[in-house]
Amino acid sequence: MDRGNPVKGRLRKGTNSMKSRGKTILLAFLLLIFAGSIYMDMSMGWSSKALMMPLIIASCGMAVSGVLLGYVLFFPEIFGKGNGKMEGQVISGQDVVSEDEDEVLMLFFIAALTGMILMLGFWIAMGVGFVLFMAVIGRESWKVTVIFTVMSMVTIYMIVQVGLGVSLYGGMFGLSISL
Amino acid sequence: MEAMLTGFASIAQVDLLLVMLAAVLLGSFFGIVPGLGGTVGLALTIPFLFGVEPIYGIVFLVSMHAVVHTGASIPAILFGVPGTSPTAATILDGHPMAEQGRAGVAMGAQLAASGIGGVGGALALAALIPVLTPVAMAMNAPTIFALIVFGMTFIVAVSRTSIPEGFIAALFGMLIAMVGLNPHTGIGRFTFGQLWLWDGISIVVVVLGVFGFAEMIALGARGVDSTIAEGDVEIEMRWSQLWEGTKAVFQNWWLTLRTSVMGAVIGIVPGLGGDAATWICYAHAAQTCKNNENFGNGDVRGVIAVETTNNAKEGGALLPTVVFGIPGSSGMAILMGAFLIMGITPGPEMLTEHLDMIWAIVGILVISNLLCMFALYPLSGFAAKLTFVRSTYVVPPILILMAVGAFIVRGVWQDVVLAVILGFVGYGMKKWGFPRGPLVLGFVLAPLAENYLIKSLGLYGVSFVTQPIPLILLFLAILSLGYGSWESRKGKIAQGDE
Numbered sequence: 001m002d003r004g005n006p007v008k009g010r011l012r013k014g015t016n017s018m019k020s021r022g023k024t025i026l027l028a029f030l031l032l033i034f035a036g037s038i039y040m041d042m043s044m045g046w047s048s049k050a051l052m053m054p055l056i057i058a059s060c061g062m063a064v065s066g067v068l069l070g071y072v073l074f075f076p077e078i079f080g081k082g083n084g085k086m087e088g089q090v091i092s093g094q095d096v097v098s099e100d101e102d103e104v105l106m107l108f109f110i111a112a113l114t115g116m117i118l119m120l121g122f123w124i125a126m127g128v129g130f131v132l133f134m135a136v137i138g139r140e141s142w143k144v145t146v147i148f149t150v151m152s153m154v155t156i157y158m159i160v161q162v163g164l165g166v167s168l169y170g171g172m173f174g175l176s177i178s179l
Numbered sequence: 180m181e182a183m184l185t186g187f188a189s190i191a192q193v194d195l196l197l198v199m200l201a202a203v204l205l206g207s208f209f210g211i212v213p214g215l216g217g218t219v220g221l222a223l224t225i226p227f228l229f230g231v232e233p234i235y236g237i238v239f240l241v242s243m244h245a246v247v248h249t250g251a252s253i254p255a256i257l258f259g260v261p262g263t264s265p266t267a268a269t270i271l272d273g274h275p276m277a278e279q280g281r282a283g284v285a286m287g288a289q290l291a292a293s294g295i296g297g298v299g300g301a302l303a304l305a306a307l308i309p310v311l312t313p314v315a316m317a318m319n320a321p322t323i324f325a326l327i328v329f330g331m332t333f334i335v336a337v338s339r340t341s342i343p344e345g346f347i348a349a350l351f352g353m354l355i356a357m358v359g360l361n362p363h364t365g366i367g368r369f370t371f372g373q374l375w376l377w378d379g380i381s382i383v384v385v386v387l388g389v390f391g392f393a394e395m396i397a398l399g400a401r402g403v404d405s406t407i408a409e410g411d412v413e414i415e416m417r418w419s420q421l422w423e424g425t426k427a428v429f430q431n432w433w434l435t436l437r438t439s440v441m442g443a444v445i446g447i448v449p450g451l452g453g454d455a456a457t458w459i460c461y462a463h464a465a466q467t468c469k470n471n472e473n474f475g476n477g478d479v480r481g482v483i484a485v486e487t488t489n490n491a492k493e494g495g496a497l498l499p500t501v502v503f504g505i506p507g508s509s510g511m512a513i514l515m516g517a518f519l520i521m522g523i524t525p526g527p528e529m530l531t532e533h534l535d536m537i538w539a540i541v542g543i544l545v546i547s548n549l550l551c552m553f554a555l556y557p558l559s560g561f562a563a564k565l566t567f568v569r570s571t572y573v574v575p576p577i578l579i580l581m582a583v584g585a586f587i588v589r590g591v592w593q594d595v596v597l598a599v600i601l602g603f604v605g606y607g608m609k610k611w612g613f614p615r616g617p618l619v620l621g622f623v624l625a626p627l628a629e630n631y632l633i634k635s636l637g638l639y640g641v642s643f644v645t646q647p648i649p650l651i652l653l654f655l656a657i658l659s660l661g662y663g664s665w666e667s668r669k670g671k672i673a674q675g676d677e
Binding site for chain 1: 344346350400402403569570574575578579582583586587603611612625632
């Protein structure tokens, strides 16, 4: 397997429209949060001491994100200059934009892993997560996957359970495992 | 002079040096594992120190606590996962360097800067004890509030060419910092009736989410065959990279010295906190260094500024703890408790009756920082090679460790979910050009600002802003904001020209 430079060839230029759309979604999300918190500030009947700071922050946040959202929606050409690059990702002048499929897969994997932790607890989620990512998504051999999974789980067990004496969450169904 | 010699002599023993070495390795370990950090490390080791001679206990605890951030920067540089919250600022330049195949340079700079910063901070502390003690203690609420507002203006410097986005990120950080019981009124804000939100959101969860999870999503999204180091980089990490990074610290000696002293001074101010110190010093470096256009994209000076501050502030933070019995952070509070257990009562009498002990602590800080630097050099060379390992081997264990880290902070599963949600937000921010540094800066500074604002209003009313020192600091804040915006505009124009 050639692992010399696996990333080479996967870089591709992102379009400003894609970035603008993503930025619009994120701005709308943040605007919603700021607006929602103003509504909460006003409706909860907090004392002035408790109300002051959140209200200032949310009002400023709503104003700045509202103005910026307006700019992104109505003057998208402004954001073509200097604002489009991914933070900390400039390599030889090329912008790195994720492959859509891998990105969706990764987001689903993390959501699934979190769900498994909540339902089945850390230890089962850990085992299933390792196998899912390495053998199924990463197409590693089963032998390597099993060895790596067992070694990692034993290491984490030694650090967390033996070293720190912390019992990890056993899941909503209480399926805690002590190795 | 006599106290200094007595203090240094008390720690110049072979067995104490071995204790220091063990503590340094354990401290680095607590730093490397996300979510643990110095406070957890202290809490876990104190029970084992009951009954030991005080000098051994102090040497162990101070050494361990002094170097936690040195270890914590290793995952920050390699994986973009901060081991402790103050090292989140290391990611801004350290991780891009790793992605460019220069992890060794970043690690070399990190280790040397941490070592020298720790030593510099301890020496600055020793030199400044007589000068800064009365100044720090005379700081009233309006002055500290104005200082925090001044610190907030560094959002501009951290945002670089995306100032509106930086402000939104900072305001979002400030807003989530408001979650929990208000300390002045006891009113639960944004808690939605959830008990686990009463204590607010832990900074560990925030940095793990916004930086750690986001970086892992970004790595996985590049494909299962990808590595952290991208593009046309050499697979073989040469040891010369470590040396190159180390050299950079000495080449930028003025920056190293400045941030060491700044770190120690900020550390002295009780309540300002170490998290703020690293961001303030990073922003200072980004604003004042020449040819600063590469800050945030892998400038070694960004790593140097954060790392010197990180270790230097520990020396500073010890001063109010030991000399006045005022712990500036939860870690220092635990350390103070440990001192009491060992029969040493922190307080002003330390300056008169136990001055040798203070000098011994200065000596411990110097030696442990140097020991840590040399102990981690060999490890760093190998660790840097992890940036060339396929993501299938990196993503699952790091994700699990982060989830474990988020869980063990308070032992509630909701923190894991929160870290993941913040990870999605952080990934969106990374992808769509929102700087993430201001979010953490806002999160750290907002509760402090609120606390001192309410105190100032309660003590002096609105007229507190007319006091001379706060007025000067607020004026400086406006100047800093204007200068930062002008610099940013200049940078944008230059970018447009390219």
